[in-house]
Structure formats: structure tokens, C-alpha cells
Amino acid sequence: MRTHVPPPHRLSFAGLVRSELIKLLTARSLVVLLIVTVLCTAGISVPVAMTAEAKAGQSATEALPDFIDTTLLGMQLSILLVAVLSAVAGASDFGNGTIRVVFAAAPRRTPVLTAKLTVIAGVTTGLITVTLLLTAVVSWLALTPGPLETPLTSSMSLLSLAGAVIATVAVSVSAASLGCLLRSSGKAIAAVLGLMIVVSIVLLAIPSRVLPPGFSDHVFGGAVTTLLGTADDTGAWAGAVVALVVWSAAFVAGAAASLRRRDA
Numbered sequence: 001m002r003t004h005v006p007p008p009h010r011l012s013f014a015g016l017v018r019s020e021l022i023k024l025l026t027a028r029s030l031v032v033l034l035i036v037t038v039l040c041t042a043g044i045s046v047p048v049a050m051t052a053e054a055k056a057g058q059s060a061t062e063a064l065p066d067f068i069d070t071t072l073l074g075m076q077l078s079i080l081l082v083a084v085l086s087a088v089a090g091a092s093d094f095g096n097g098t099i100r101v102v103f104a105a106a107p108r109r110t111p112v113l114t115a116k117l118t119v120i121a122g123v124t125t126g127l128i129t130v131t132l133l134l135t136a137v138v139s140w141l142a143l144t145p146g147p148l149e150t151p152l153t154s155s156m157s158l159l160s161l162a163g164a165v166i167a168t169v170a171v172s173v174s175a176a177s178l179g180c181l182l183r184s185s186g187k188a189i190a191a192v193l194g195l196m197i198v199v200s201i202v203l204l205a206i207p208s209r210v211l212p213p214g215f216s217d218h219v220f221g222g223a224v225t226t227l228l229g230t231a232d233d234t235g236a237w238a239g240a241v242v243a244l245v246v247w248s249a250a251f252v253a254g255a256a257a258s259l260r261r262r263d264a
Contacts, residue, residue, distance in 0.1 A: 011105040016115035019102070024089055024119055033085040034127060037078050041131045042138075044074035049139035063144040067151060068160045068230045071132065071139045075164050075228050079171055082124050083196060086172040087188035089120045090179025090255075109259040113180060117252065121172040128168045132161060156231055163227035163237060170244035171196075171224060177251035181258050196221040218243040 011019070024030055049070045093099040093116075106112050140151055151157040171192070179188040200221035203211070216222045218239060226240035 013111050013115060016102075016106055016111055017119055020115050020119040021123070023092070023098075024123060027089075027092065030085060030089055030092075033081060033088070034123070037081040037085060037124070038127050038131050040081060041074040041078040041128060042135045044077065045070055045072070045135050046138050046142075048073055049142040052143060060144050060147065060150040061154070064151060064154055064157055065230055065232075067136075067140055067143050068157055070143065071136045072160065072164055072228055074135070075128075075132075075167075078128065079167060079224060079228060080193065080196070082128070082168055083171050083175045083192045084189055085124060086120050086175035087179045087192055088185045090116065090176030091183055091185040091188050092179075094180075094183035095185060110256055113177075113252075113256055113259055116180070117173050117176050120176045121169050124172045125165060125168045129165050132164060136161065155234075159231035159234070159237055160229070163229075163231055163240070166241055166244065167224050167227040170248045173248045174220070174251045177248075177255040180255040181251070195219075196224060200225065214239070220244070220247045223247070 052066070052070065093102060102112055103109060136151065137148070140148060174195075175188060175192040178191050179185065182188045182191065199219055200216070203216045203219065203222070208216075217226055217236065220243075223240040223243040226236055227244070231237045
């Protein structure tokens, strides 16, 4: 007599995404970091816009640079919080041992990494995007009586806001990938903040004639800084986007290779 043995259950990609989302939103420390990140994005820019004095005789178009700088002011701190949040979220499964359960349910490890990056980057970028748009509306109304159509029809303002969103995606994906690669929250945080802050400071101390042209603008931290500023140079903006895509892809590739070759 033969006994029918049902095939082992394989977790689908949708199930992996749902699992990662539950883990992200039920971890109190990560939820607190998400809230603080949103508050910093709006909480720094909005008060500055509300207390700024409008320049006499300034047209709506002339107010665009001030509008962009004010709107993105909070992102200078928020992007660091995004890096910390993503690094912790990426490494958390390795720290508490739940990665063994995940790999048992989904032996193919690349979908696990893809689901993790999708959730972490999706949640952080979605919250940042909504907060930025609301902050932009408040900042524009506070800085100038001009119509809302003005920033919507300006390529400079649209590229600046898009650049902040792209930087958020890149930092989130890179930090989470480093978390999976290094398997330690502390090491991942140190690595990503080192790339964003320390490397940029070190390059400032090196004479520009020693480095290749534009080298500082295409390292990880330099590209992030470019996208968090006013997009008055389309070429520099596009170069920063390409640089961050390459950096992010390299970190993802490293994390994927590590997951395939190393045991949980």
C-alpha cells in the first residue's frame, strides 16, 4: 500500500513580501524610526518655510530655488535615518535567527532578498514621497503667493523632488543589502554612514587635481548629496542617478552572492 506524501509547501513571492511587511511593521524600533524619519522630513522644512520672510518683488519663478532648498532641507537628516532604518531591517533576521526559518520555507534565497528589499525600499520611499509632496505644498504656500502650477511646470523643481525620491530608494536598497551582506546591524550602519559621510569628508581633504574629474560627485555619498540639492545642472543630476544605480546594483549583487554561498 502506497502512502501519498504531499509535496513540501513552497512560499510564494507574494507570501515572502507579506512576511517581510509584517516583520517590518511589527518591530517597534523600526516603526519608531519610520515615524521619526517622516517627522524630520516635514518637521525641519515646514517651520523654516513658515517663518521665512517673503522677498519683496520676487516673482513665483524667482522663488523656485528657495522653495526647493526649503522643501529638501529636512531630507539632509532624514536620508541618514533611512540608511540606519534600512540597515537594521536588512540585518535583523540574521541577528535574531529567524533567517533559518525563512530559508527553510523558501530555499531559493534570491527571492528572499528581493522581497526584503522591495518591502524596505517600498515602505520608506512611499512614506518619504508622500511627506515630501505635502511639505512641498506647505512650503510653496508659505514662501510665495504664486499659483501651485508654477513648481509643477518647472523641470528644476520636478527633478529636485524626483532626485530626493531616487536617493531614498538607492540609500534604502544599499543599506538593506549591506545588512544582508554583513549580517550585523552595527557593521551595516557603520558601512553605509561611512560611505555617505566619512568618505566624502576624506575626499574633500584630497586636492582636486589628484582625483579624476567628477570623481567626488560619483562616489556614493557625493551622488546622494547631489540628488538632495537643487537640480540646476541636468548633466550632474543624471550622472548622480547613474552612479547610485551602479552602487546599489553592486551592493545587491554582493548580498545575493553572500546569501547563496553562506549558510544562515
